[in-house]
Amino acid sequence: MFGGGFFGGGSGFGGIPEGFGRPKGNVDTTRYYKLLGVEKNASEAELRKAHRKLALRLHPDKTGGDAEKFKEINQAYDVLRDPEKRKIYDEYGEDAINEGMGSGGGGGGMADIFEMFGGGGGRRQTRERRGENVVHKLKVTLEEMYTGNSRKLSLTRNIKCETCSGAGTKSGRKYQCDVCHGSGVQVMMRPLGPGMMQQIQQPCSSCNQTGFRVPPNDMCTNCAGKGLIPEKKVFEVHVEQGHKHGAKVVLRGEAGCSEPNVQPGDVIFVLEQKPHKSFKRVGNDLVYEKEISLTEALCGTHFLITHLDGRSLSVTSLPGEVIKPDSWKCIEDEGMPVHGSPYTKGNLYVHFAVVFPETVSSEQVEMLKRVLPGPSTSNGHMDIGEAEEVTLRAVKDIEEELRSRRTHGRGANEAYESDSEDEMRGGQRVQCAQQ
Numbered sequence: 001m002f003g004g005g006f007f008g009g010g011s012g013f014g015g016i017p018e019g020f021g022r023p024k025g026n027v028d029t030t031r032y033y034k035l036l037g038v039e040k041n042a043s044e045a046e047l048r049k050a051h052r053k054l055a056l057r058l059h060p061d062k063t064g065g066d067a068e069k070f071k072e073i074n075q076a077y078d079v080l081r082d083p084e085k086r087k088i089y090d091e092y093g094e095d096a097i098n099e100g101m102g103s104g105g106g107g108g109g110m111a112d113i114f115e116m117f118g119g120g121g122g123r124r125q126t127r128e129r130r131g132e133n134v135v136h137k138l139k140v141t142l143e144e145m146y147t148g149n150s151r152k153l154s155l156t157r158n159i160k161c162e163t164c165s166g167a168g169t170k171s172g173r174k175y176q177c178d179v180c181h182g183s184g185v186q187v188m189m190r191p192l193g194p195g196m197m198q199q200i201q202q203p204c205s206s207c208n209q210t211g212f213r214v215p216p217n218d219m220c221t222n223c224a225g226k227g228l229i230p231e232k233k234v235f236e237v238h239v240e241q242g243h244k245h246g247a248k249v250v251l252r253g254e255a256g257c258s259e260p261n262v263q264p265g266d267v268i269f270v271l272e273q274k275p276h277k278s279f280k281r282v283g284n285d286l287v288y289e290k291e292i293s294l295t296e297a298l299c300g301t302h303f304l305i306t307h308l309d310g311r312s313l314s315v316t317s318l319p320g321e322v323i324k325p326d327s328w329k330c331i332e333d334e335g336m337p338v339h340g341s342p343y344t345k346g347n348l349y350v351h352f353a354v355v356f357p358e359t360v361s362s363e364q365v366e367m368l369k370r371v372l373p374g375p376s377t378s379n380g381h382m383d384i385g386e387a388e389e390v391t392l393r394a395v396k397d398i399e400e401e402l403r404s405r406r407t408h409g410r411g412a413n414e415a416y417e418s419d420s421e422d423e424m425r426g427g428q429r430v431q432c433a434q435q
Contacts, residue, residue, distance in 0.1 A: 027093035032076035040090070044081060051077040131258040131265040138249075138269045140239050142276045146308035146336060148241040152234055155267070157256025159231045161223035166260030168227040169218045177207035184209040210259070227260035237269050242284070242339030245273040279308065284346030285335040289353065297323040297354045305348075307334070315350070325354040 033040050036050045051073060060067040079085045079097055089097050138151065160166040167174060176182045184207065188200045203209045214225035223229045237249050248268050255265035273281070280287040286308075292301050300321065305313040313334065317323060328351055335346025360368070395401055 027095075029090050029093050031094065032080055032089060035073050035076045036080070042080075047077060047080050129261075130263045131255060133265040133268055134255040135268045135270060137272050138237060139272045139274055140243075141274050142279060142281060143308045144239045145243050145271075145273065146241065148342075149239045151237045151239065153237060153269075154232060154234050156230055156232050157254075157264075158228040158258070160257055160260050161220060161227055161229050163222035164220035164227065166227040166257075168212075168214045168220055168223060168225040168260070170220055171218055173218070174212050175215060175218075177204060177211055177213045179206040180204035180211060182211040184211040228257055231256070235267065239271065240339060241342040242337040243271055244339065245271065245281075247271045247339075278306075281336060283336075284338055286346065286348045288348060288350050290350050291353045291355050292323065294354060294356050297325075297352070305350075313348075323352050323354065325352070327352050 030040065033042070036042075036047060036054065038046055038050050042050070054073045055070065057064075058066045058070040058073065060070055079089050085097060134155075134157075136153075136155075138153075140149070140151075161168070164170065164172065169175070177184075180186055184204050185201050186204045188202065190198045190200055192198050204211075207213050214220075219225040220227075233254075235251060235254065237251075239249070243249075248270055251267040251269075253264050254267040257264050278288060280289075288305060290303065292303075296317075300317050300319060301323065302314070302316045305315060307313055313331070315331070323329075328349055331348040331350065333345050334348035338344040338346070
């Protein structure tokens with residue numbers, strides 16, 4: 001109606017239309033405020049609170065609701081919540097809004113209320129197009145996940161050109177592509193044979209699928225007609241206490257623009273925990289591997305654990321306590337913080353591995369015999385002289401040894417089964433001959 005948009009050449013309410021001077025006569029610029037029951041200087045929070053209260057009472061699905069009033073308060077809220085639309089309404093009244101908005105009403109406010117009621121039954125709102133999300137992997141240490149940390153990362157993204165507001169032209173106009181006529185797709189005809197043609201669609205090479213072209217004499221020099229310019233931005237990524245491997249830190253709307261008129265997507269950082277030399281994480285608990293000598297296992301031990309936040313934990317076994325190989329001990333509330341509740345922590349489990357000496361001297365053997373309990377008497381009344389002597393062979397890796405012995409004796413069993421089958425067949429032949 002006014003050359004490409006209601007207010008100037010762009011989309012939305014970018015300015016005042018030509019020829020739309022000061023309002024003639026008295027124009028009511030208070031009705032929307034009265035509908036919501038707020039003053040003209042009401043803040044956005046006051047508008048939202050008033051709209052929510054009325055919407056809950058007037059919703060058509062509620063008893064005593066009023067569909068017409070519900071529509072009106074949503075139209076009023078949609079205008080007053082937008083600073084540019086509110087400014088135009090305060091100057092020119094409702095007529096200017098209705099012309100510029102077309103159908104008027106039913107915008108974001110309506111969507112908010114119907115979302116509150118689980119869909120309601122009202123008309124669906126068209127969602128804004130959004131660009132794709134950008135996903136990055138971020139390697140973090142277990143210490144950072146324990147104490148929390150902030151990491152600064154620099155990323156390059158595309159943003160809308162401020163010089164031309166994303167139009168790509170000096171004038172702000174949009175020129176339709178002459179090749180694809182704004183569709184972004186070229187239609188080609190290919191002959192297959194006499195009287196037979198095949199229609200092929202392919203991306204328009206002239207406008208790069210945008211549907212618009214930029215003439216050289218009107219091209220924006222800042223973005224070279226693309227409507228976007230690269231920007232290098234430093235992001236601060238907060239690794240929170242208790243974050244786990246695979247957790248996502250989302251920066252809303254920070255991915256940059258893929259097209260000038262498309263809302264930017266999100267930047268998503270996926271946390272990857274680096275292996276730790278001392279601790280292993282299991283949920284909110286920690287496991288600490290500790291090797292001790294046989295002397296420490298029998299006579300007691302004392303050692304320090306340097307925790308993930310730098311603290312030293314002094315660990316002492318009780319006097320007279322024997323720590324057996326492959327045993328576990330628990331230190332309560334010294335595990336990982338629970339994400340969202342950092343003062344609640346898991347447990348720290350200590351796994352003991354007892355290192356035995358390779359050999360002992362004859363003198364040490366005699367001393368140990370005097371100190372330690374003697375051999376078990378599980379042999380009962382068996383005469384040792386009747387027993388056969390056997391030798392012990394060291395096994396370095398029992399799992400590997402058992403795995404390699406799974407095929408042991410398989411060839412002999414197969415040969416035995418084969419001989420048995422031959423004997424059974426021969427016996428049947430003899431029996432038949434006798435009959």
